[in-house]
Amino acid sequence: MTQPPTSPHPGQRALADAVREVEHHVAAAGWDAPVRVFALVRTQSALATEPGLADQLAPDVLAAATTDPWHLTSVEQEGLPSAPDLETLLAGLSWPDAVDGVAVSVERVVLPPAAEADMPQDPDAALRYLLEHPDRADVRLAVGVLRDGPSWCAVRSREHDADDQVGQGPDLVPGLVTALRSTLD
Template sequence: MLEVAPDSPLRQATLEVERHVADSGWDQPPRLFALVHTAELLAAQPDLADQLGDPDGYTPVEQDGVPADRTVEDVLPTLMWPDTVHGCAVAVERVMLPPSAQAGLPEDPDELLRAVAEHPERQEVRIVAAVLRDGSAHTTVRGREPEDAPLLEGPDLVPGLVELLNASMS
């Protein structure tokens, strides 16, 4: 039986980012979001009340794109968020292999990329990872195929990405 992650404002913000990014389709560049308390945003801009969700939650605010000449893994550790940002999220597309397919992969980075791209068991996925300043995290992973692929979610599905996001919040 599949367990659903407990609901929380962070989970809802992560799901909102996933829906927003999914609306743009696949083959998207990495996208970065600040998470701000909705109540604080409403206090500063009350005219947004009919556009924003639960005041006890977080509103994702998309940031300028990740520079094309750098990976998201290189950019995240260099970010500094202002105190008004209570968390952050990133959406990235990656190619994953099942654990059984990882044995015997080449160590050379160029050869590894080629081997993964050509591997018959590769799976293209969209990952959305989000963290708060208190260290809590939520992650979603959706496969590109089949078209109605289920959304997997939990706090630690992609721990390396969560770790990078947490580092950007400190």
């Protein structure tokens, strides 16, 4: 007997939309940007708690929130604590129950697997190797998770820097998904 397919989480589409919006927002500022972190809140709940928020949202956002109870609003977090790396920053974050999810945008340099095999073990030499390698690729990752389940990732390369060239899917960056999910525990 086969199991019926499980239906997607009702917030999956809203999360995908929110991560795309975060990625486009960050992309508008250009490359070589710092890590940016966003709280994701259900727009209807935020409006019920803070009615003045309606004055700050575009009419199309308000209309979408009216028809979709899972519509999400991203709230960029200012004044993040200083941290030596992304892992340390995320390990120090926690969110109140009113936050339904979290998203992060970060830039990385990646190499093809064959080139990674030749990377030096010394951290300084590895960094030089990475930055000078002819096959390196600069990418921007935008990853979001909801407190109760789904994740969504968007990946843009500097070489193909166009809105219609952004790769997307629920688990493209599993390590970052796991790290973000831990901030919601």
